[in-house]
Structures are given as C-alpha cells and as structure tokens.
Amino acid sequence: xxxxxxxxxxxxxxxxxxxxxxxxxxxxxxxxxxxxxxxxxxxxxxxxxxxxxxxxxxxxxxxxxxxxxxxxxxxxxxxxxxxxxxxxxxxxxxxxxxxxxxxxxxxxxxxxxxxxxxxxxxxxxxxxxxxxxxxxxxxxxxxxxxxxxxxxxxxxxxxxxxxxxxxxxxxxxxxxxxxxxxxxxxxxxxxxxxxxxxxxxxxxxxxxxxxxxxxxxxxxxxxxxxxxxxxxxxxxxxxxxxxxxxxxxxxxxxxxxxxxxxxxxxxxxxx
Numbered sequence: 001x002x003x004x005x006x007x008x009x010x011x012x013x014x015x016x017x018x019x020x021x022x023x024x025x026x027x028x029x030x031x032x033x034x035x036x037x038x039x040x041x042x043x044x045x046x047x048x049x050x051x052x053x054x055x056x057x058x059x060x061x062x063x064x065x066x067x068x069x070x071x072x073x074x075x076x077x078x079x080x081x082x083x084x085x086x087x088x089x090x091x092x093x094x095x096x097x098x099x100x101x102x103x104x105x106x107x108x109x110x111x112x113x114x115x116x117x118x119x120x121x122x123x124x125x126x127x128x129x130x131x132x133x134x135x136x137x138x139x140x141x142x143x144x145x146x147x148x149x150x151x152x153x154x155x156x157x158x159x160x161x162x163x164x165x166x167x168x169x170x171x172x173x174x175x176x177x178x179x180x181x182x183x184x185x186x187x188x189x190x191x192x193x194x195x196x197x198x199x200x201x202x203x204x205x206x207x208x209x210x211x212x213x214x215x216x217x218x219x220x221x222x223x224x225x226x227x228x229x230x231x232x233x234x235x236x237x238x239x240x241x242x243x244x245x246x247x248x249x250x251x252x253x254x255x256x257x258x259x260x261x262x263x264x265x266x267x268x269x270x271x
Contacts, residue, residue, distance in 0.1 A: 004037050006209040007263065008065075008200055008226060011044040011051060013181070013219040013254055014236050022057060026260035030058055032271040033263055039207050041065070043196040045188070045222050047149075048075070049113055049131025063206065065199030067149045068222045070190045071112060072199045083202065085191050086111070086147035091174055095151060095167070095189065096140045102163050104155040109140055109148040116144050124154065151189040160185050178221050181240075188222075195225035215266070217251070217259050218243060234262060 007030070009015045015022060030040050040058065043065035044051050055064055055075060063074040074080035096107055096118065107118040108128065115128050117137045125135070136143050155163060160179060164187060167177050176194065180186040196218075204211060212231035216223070219239040227233025227247050235247035236258050244250050252258035263269060 003213060004039065004207075004209060005033075005267065006039045006041070006200075006204060006207055006214045007033060008041055008043045008196075008203075008214060008216040008230065009259065010196075010216075010218040010220070010223050010226075011042060011046060011054060013238060014217050014223075015042075015054070015254070015259060017255055022054065023257055023260065025257045027058065028271045029257075029260035029264050029269055032269045033267060034059075036267070036269065038267065039203075039209065041203055043069075043199055043216070043226055047071075047110060047113065047131070047133075048073070049133060052131065063199075063203055065196055065203075067110070068188070068190060069194045069196045069198040070149045072202060080206075083199070084112070084149065085194050085198075086149050087151060087175060087189065087191050089144060089147040091171060092144060092148050092151050092189075093141050095153075095171065095175075096144075098166060098170070099153060099163070102155065102166070103159050104153055104163070106154045107140055108152040108154070109144050110150050110152075111144075111146045111148050114146070116140055116148075121154075149190075153187040153189070155185055155187065157185045160187065163187055181220055196223065197225035197229040200226050200229055215263070217262075219254070232266075 041062040045068045048066045065072050071084050073082035106121050109116040113133045115133045115135050118140050120137050174192050175189050176192050177187050177189045214230040215232045216226045216230035217234045218227050219236040233247045235244040235250045237253035251262040
C-alpha cells in the first residue's frame with residue numbers, strides 16, 4: 001500500500017459535478033482509498049448544513065472544514081471539539097453601515113446555522129435554506145447581535161471592485177474577502193488569516209500526516225491557500241487560471257472524474 005495520505009476535497013466545481021452530484025466512479029475511488037487506509041475529508045466554503053448530505057453519502061468519519069476554514073468540527077465525534085473563528089460583530093456592523101455608500105442588493109450574515117438577511121430575498125433564500133437554518137430578516141445593524149461566521153454582500157458586477165477596495169482600505173487588518181465565481185457577484189468576508197489551509201493544518205496534526213502527504217483538490221480562489229499548503233495541490237481542469245498557476249498539477253474537470261482518475265493513478269487504487 002502507498003503511504004497513508006490525507007485527501008482534502010472542495011465540493012462545488014471539484015468533487016461535485018455541475019448538477020451537484022458525485023459521480024459513481026469518483027465515489028468508488030474514494031471508498032477504495034479509505035479502505036486502503038487513506039484519510040478523506042471535505043473542505044468547503046459551504047456551511048455544514050449544506051454539505052452534510054455529501055459527508056454521509058461518502059460514508060466519511062473525519063472532521064469537516066466549513067465556511068472556508070472559519071468553522072471546523074467532527075460530525076461523528078463531539079469529543080473532538082470544534083473550531084470557530086467569527087468576524088467581530090462590531091466590524092460586521094461597520095461594513096453594513098459603509099455599504100450604504102455603495103449599490104448592493106443584499107447583505108447576508110451567517111452565525112453557523114443562523115442566517116440573517118438585510119432584505120427579504122426569495123432567490124437567495126432558496127440557496128441558503130438548505131438544512132433548514134433559523135432565518136431572520138431585517139436591518140443587520142439592529143438584528144445581528146452575535147459575531148458572524150461569514151458576511152456576504154450581493155452586489156452588481158461593476159460595484160464589486162469598489163466595495164472590495166473599501167474593505168481593503170478600511171478593514172484589511174481584521175478581515176479577508178474574496179469574490180464568488182460567476183454568475184454570482186458576491187463578496188464573501190471572513191476573519192483575517194482564516195482559510196481552508198487552517199483547517200487542513202489542524203487535520204494534518206490530528207491524523208499525524210505531514211503536509212507532503214496531503215493531496216488537496218480545488219477550483220476557485222478560496223482553494224488557493226489549501227492547495228499551497230498541501231504537498232500535492234491539484235487544480236481541476238475547470239479551475240480558474242490563478243488556481244492552475246499555483247497548483248502542482250492539473251487533473252481533468254469535475255465533469256470528467258478528475259478526482260477519481262487522479263487518485264486511482266497516483267495511489268494505484270484498483271476498484
């Protein structure tokens with residue numbers, strides 16, 4: 001058997017096909033990897049409630065990284081504890097106040113499984129209602145009392161850069177921000193220094209698997225730190241150019257079993 005590896009999987013655009021399902025081939029390869037002693041885990045920007053079904057579909061028994069590293073826990077082992085690094089609620093409210101100077105559609109704050117909408121928004125409610133969170137609608141300056149795990153600003157494409165410039169100019173020391181992939185013009189804000197790599201490091205220490213034996217797969221800019229931290233950072237064929245540039249290798253796309261084919265070759269998995 002190959003030496004024990006830690007395999008970290010982003011979900012959207014990586015493990016998941018465009019229809020949000022996991023291909024049978026990739027599922028079989030991951031199952032075989034686990035049978036042979038490798039450790040498989042999920043590291044996603046999604047909250048746990050909207051990644052839980054995939055966790056169980058793969059039959060995982062590992063910690064999971066959610067909110068791009070701002071929250072991490074072990075779904076099957078409460079004694080593992082949890083890691084939560086939210087934004088300061090005062091900073092969140094300052095950002096909401098500053099957004100009044102820009103054009104935006106909505107601001108959403110998530111406190112783990114409590115979701116706060118600045119404005120009522122049917123379209124976004126569909127996206128955020130997976131897993132039945134507690135939803136509150138109203139001016140976040142009044143309704144948000146706890147430090148949020150993440151803050152999302154939904155805006156226009158041409159306003160995206162202006163808002164991000166303001167965030168960098170005013171709050172660079174306390175927050176990190178990135179944009180969602182098209183077609184969503186969404187700015188995601190989390191506490192500074194938080195990334196999927198933070199969760200990966202915790203898992204690496206927990207399983208006593210060094211970084212050089214970590215294989216991480218991703219496609220978007222929220223995967224950059226994780227791919228850089230891993231000994232093998234693998235970009236999907238459909239990844240953005242920035243991810244392909246920093247990756248050690250590029251595999252096939254999420255529609256072509258990129259993960260399954262790469263792992264079966266590298267780890268010599270016969271399934």
